[in-house]
Amino acid sequence: MKYLHSQLTAFLVMSVRDSKPYLSLSQATELTGRLFGLTVTSIRPLPSYDDQNFHVESAESGQYVLKVMNSAASQNLHLLEVQTHIMNFLWEKGLPAQTAMPTVTGQLMSLEEIDCGFGLQKYMVRLLTFLPGTPMAKVTYTSQFLFEVGKMAATVDKLLLQMEHPHLSALQRENFIWNLASVPLLEQFLPLFDGEPIQEVVKRVFEQYRINIAPKIHCFRKCINHGDFNDHNVLVESDASSGYRISGILDFGDMSNGYFVFELAITIMYLMIESSSPLEVGGPVIAGFESVIPLNSEEREAVYLLVLSRFCQSLALGRHAVQQQPENEEYLMITARPGLRLLQLLWNTGKDKVEKIWLSGAAEFLKKSNNAVTQN
Structure with missing residues (x-):
């Protein structure tokens, strides 16, 4: 295990x-002109983690x-093929996913020496x-909007059960x-948190994961996870019924084989970040998710600890990334800064109380929804 950790650290640094x-x-x-035959009228950089993104406006056909993928990820051709296929597959199924445009030679991506x-x-x-x-x-x-986001996260994973591709095994990762x-x-x-009170919480979460999640992971139902259904990767537009509707699903770079309950926990965690009532987010999100994929007892029992684990994951990897990209600190710490406070809040509130808030919130949402349907 020590060898694996050292190898992993070396990979992350590189x-x-x-x-x-x-x-x-x-x-x-x-690149845009040569590969895609477009005349660029405007171009500007977009925020990114370890790739590079540009917003492009063209004279021919809009935005x-x-x-541009990082050079490490660019080596995994089969994984990128599957990710690209997934975007197009979801779009064909009616979801607002980004899709890849063909090059002038008809390819959906091009490996370039730069x-x-x-x-x-x-x-x-x-x-x-x-x-x-x-x-x-x-x-x-x-x-209502939180319900719709939970429903969409579950719908993505459920639809991907139908997908076929010769290199699906690349998602094992x-x-x-x-x-x-x-x-x-x-x-x-853990040393990244030296001298901070939150270090003890992170350490305890990791211990609880080993004790309560790892031995039961075989009870979770498998699927393909989007893996990054966060508050910056989901776009919305105004909608009369729920306030907003989902108009875009972005960034499929963290897709991997996982479990339905992982997607739910990740979604709850990110929606807590910008909420004025973060503890109350989980109820309607769970209700939306379960409207598509009802949880089994083991999955339901794991949600709280998996949300905590995702906060710890984001905090640790965000800090590590800042060490390597100090010039990109503002973007890399978008989640980490409020994440400290929310991780502490969840931990101090405790599993029993948080689960009661979430489950009663889910039940209350469904009751109101059913009453509204009955009245109509």
């Missing part, structure tokens, strides 16, 4: 510090997102549709650090 692309605007403009200032490296390049809307992080959530199954690997990052 993937964040050395493999992130740093294209200039002129390089991105040249796009030029996505010098970003430290020698030629290979980066996978895709041009994605630009979807309308505002990130969830910038709107006020209603209970053993020891993928952003999969909730990899939480035990994060204990090596």
